Amino acid sequence: MRIVNISIIGFGAVGQGVARCILSKQEFLKKDGIDLRVVGISDSRGSEINTGGIDVESALLRKKQKGSVAAGSKNPHEIIRDVKHDIVVEVTPTNINNGEPGLSNMRLAFKSGKHVITSNKGPLALHFNELKEAAEDNGLFFRYEATVGGAVPIFNLVHEALAGNTVLGIEGILNGTCNYILTRMSEERMPYDLVLKEAQELGIAETDPTYDVEGIDSAIKLIIIANSIFGLDSTYKDVDVTGITKITPEALELANRNNYVVKLVCEAREGKLTVAPRLVPKRHPLAVGGTLNVASILTDLAGRITISGRGAGSIETASSILSDILYIVRNS
């Protein structure tokens, strides 16, 4: 049995999703010869450390009952640096201004000889190449499947399953909130404001929806894709961004009559990064509805390969993190 020790830094929806996944997959992983243990968990109020393996079920219960996992007061940096383990699962919230606290956590992890797996878009949108090089220089893995597309394994698909192909371009619908709003506007012929309100009531849109509807979230995901797949060094200022707030039911109706749908499409092609509403033929693989995410990879050999699935959700995001954990275990 191979013991794999991880820490979970950040214990919000994604961190708890990872913990629940690990709990539910313990027997499954043991059959594969892997004893996956969580040796450190931290949230904004404190932490728990157990070098023999934390009782994850109790930690989840404590979080639920007391709002924090805190059993001790060590901070994330002390866990990352001082506790002996293999992989830091960095799942603190995305901060697009300076990437913190995720950025410092990742830098320290690489310095301390730990692999990093993350769902945190901030550090990658701001300092992708620095982090990638820090991992390489230290002979460590840096995996971030969960940053883009939730459960949809875009990076694995391109780097592993389509290995040998040259990627010519990527198109994607990477924000479930926008996709939901546009789908409902089109199918129910309702105006933007009304559908946004409905989405907010359903918890699909935030109270302040700016980050989603203005295309900012999509742009950040596109940056990570472009840097990872095309080896660019782009940041937010390199993306030409238009949101969905100006789209009228009339425009959607006109599109519909001509067998098109309107989607907020992210595109990376020939070094140019764009997020904008675009007409997509109804029969096109990109034309998926509801809150789904989709990515379409244009390659020289395989042609266009399109993959879709749930772009959000704590278990869905944890699924990508678990596949990254297994990738590291199989390749190290």
Add this chain to the structure above:
Amino acid sequence: MRIVNISIIGFGAVGQGVARCILSKQEFLKKDGIDLRVVGISDSRGSEINTGGIDVESALLRKKQKGSVAAGSKNPHEIIRDVKHDIVVEVTPTNINNGEPGLSNMRLAFKSGKHVITSNKGPLALHFNELKEAAEDNGLFFRYEATVGGAVPIFNLVHEALAGNTVLGIEGILNGTCNYILTRMSEERMPYDLVLKEAQELGIAETDPTYDVEGIDSAIKLIIIANSIFGLDSTYKDVDVTGITKITPEALELANRNNYVVKLVCEAREGKLTVAPRLVPKRHPLAVGGTLNVASILTDLAGRITISGRGAGSIETASSILSDILYIVRNS
């Protein structure tokens, strides 16, 4: 530079596609530290062997001009057994009656210590578990991404990118000919016979279309999926198969009015294997048109992940074979 030696057994459309891919990717692979050499090629009339690496461009030209690659008379078994190399690319035609000559080629390859990569469905539909065990017993890889879905990396997706997930079910549209016929019948309101004739003229359907339109090809692909992903030991008799020959334009029109399309869907779920025409909602990720192939993987963590792309074509199939070559190189 790591030298990787392969043989190409079978030099029809797929074998030549593999050769063209290797030619066009030579520099790309060398940048990755891989010197990929073809040391043996055989077709039905003869073979060429060069332990230092065949001039692939000349071999392709000779095949085009003379109809055969033959420069010598060694048979496939002599190449597989006697020539020192790492990987046998077995791309002889699918024979669904007894799997030959592919079956014997694969058995011999494993016995001779060579990894096997194939696009040949026959041996896998008939003796999947025997071949899988032969590979495992000899510590060798057995990769068959190209057998199902052409360029669409279904097996890589499930086994690698979705690692950690339990697959609950799989639905797929795995025959481009049927998908083309149903799409055209629906969009142009034309009867089956007329669209079949059009597909035959375009080279999308064979002169004898039985293998495709009766669902046989779909069933064979479903067997390979089921055996690989669910660890079953199924063969053709385990699949409940209905083709598309009885579908009328009226049925498609009725579906269309209710926002459905009719697709020939392969399904593996709870040990039951079915190929049959089914109603699919137009908005559903499975509802892809034309000759595209699509597979939808239902998982416990990631939910439904759907992938689509070109299901046929020599370069597209070669793309899957190339990714399998790189998988073996990276993991051995």
